[in-house]
Amino acid sequence: MMEVERVQGIASISIPKDTIPPEFIRPENEQPALTTFPGLAPEVPVIDFANKDEKNLVDLIFDASCKWGLFQIVNHDIPSDVIRKLQDAGKEFFELTQHEKEIYAKPPDAKSVEGYGTKLQKEVEGKKGWVDHLFHKIWPPAAINYQFWPKNPPSYRCLPPLSLEKNWEKRKQNIISREANEEYAKYLHGVIGKLLRSLSLGLGLEGHELKDAVGGEELVYLMKINYYPPCPRPDLALGVVAHTDMSVITILVPNDVQGLQVFQDNNWFDVKYIPNALIVHIGDQSQIVSNGKYKSVLHRTTVNKEKTRISWPVFLEPPSELEVGPHPKLVSDENPPKYMSKKYSDYVYCKLNKLP
Numbered sequence: 001m002m003e004v005e006r007v008q009g010i011a012s013i014s015i016p017k018d019t020i021p022p023e024f025i026r027p028e029n030e031q032p033a034l035t036t037f038p039g040l041a042p043e044v045p046v047i048d049f050a051n052k053d054e055k056n057l058v059d060l061i062f063d064a065s066c067k068w069g070l071f072q073i074v075n076h077d078i079p080s081d082v083i084r085k086l087q088d089a090g091k092e093f094f095e096l097t098q099h100e101k102e103i104y105a106k107p108p109d110a111k112s113v114e115g116y117g118t119k120l121q122k123e124v125e126g127k128k129g130w131v132d133h134l135f136h137k138i139w140p141p142a143a144i145n146y147q148f149w150p151k152n153p154p155s156y157r158c159l160p161p162l163s164l165e166k167n168w169e170k171r172k173q174n175i176i177s178r179e180a181n182e183e184y185a186k187y188l189h190g191v192i193g194k195l196l197r198s199l200s201l202g203l204g205l206e207g208h209e210l211k212d213a214v215g216g217e218e219l220v221y222l223m224k225i226n227y228y229p230p231c232p233r234p235d236l237a238l239g240v241v242a243h244t245d246m247s248v249i250t251i252l253v254p255n256d257v258q259g260l261q262v263f264q265d266n267n268w269f270d271v272k273y274i275p276n277a278l279i280v281h282i283g284d285q286s287q288i289v290s291n292g293k294y295k296s297v298l299h300r301t302t303v304n305k306e307k308t309r310i311s312w313p314v315f316l317e318p319p320s321e322l323e324v325g326p327h328p329k330l331v332s333d334e335n336p337p338k339y340m341s342k343k344y345s346d347y348v349y350c351k352l353n354k355l356p
């Protein structure tokens, strides 16, 4: 008997009834139909990552990170088939039977967020978001716990080690499979390196100083897949409720179903879907290290009546024992630190438990 009800199961019961359970109905001040900006939305910055003029690229990233805390990058060098394979493998996982998915369920009192799950943090009045998820780390190798990497579909990852697999067909499949999560992680390194360097230069620091302040080579890449099934009342429900990310930055690939919204100038605006673009979110740790220059973006997601939305954010997080605070070069008597320095694990604990 399953202890937790997954939204995917609730959706299959709700769709024929054309209603949703009351715990998914948001209060009026959150309902998307009442709170989404009705007119023509201003466009979130779209940045050409192949721009050869580094100064110009740094300026564009700096401006977008201060004003919006969110931007899309195009021409980023991650081949579209690497992204497509990542998406196919994730989609196939959520299309497995419930029983097969539950093998990867997050253990009930686990400290880590890794695993298949439904709810992240307690919400007021027991409200729920219309979304299930799967979390697992993809980098660095020492941080990976393969227990949470689905063995099915086989394209999810390379298993077992190629040399041990005797069946040639399976071996071939496993070779292809490297192109899903592992290949994506490999291509992400370049994008992340360039982003962190640009964000660092934008603050007037040396190119490596921002990355050094958040963990250097120990920076953790935490993959999440959000699975938002069709919802009979998308006017009343939300997928992920309004929040800022705890990460340094988050790099997200969506499928082609509209859903991400950003809060800007007191309005909720849709973030336009651009095929093959990566959506970069500035997270809390960048806001802290920059002493408030960069803005950790408030965002949420809506859901769709007919279509399943899926997104693949990768949260870049400092190692849990690292203390993160405003960069010493960015504070002075005239510009005192605006944030306390905290061990990242303490930061996460305080935020999840709403402590200062």
Ligand SMILES: O=C(O)CCC(=O)C(=O)O
Pocket: 224, 226, 240, 245, 252, 254, 259, 260, 299, 300, 301, 310, 311, 313
């Ligand atoms: O699905 C999206 O576009 C955003 C997801 C998100 O904000 C999250 O998982 O924290």
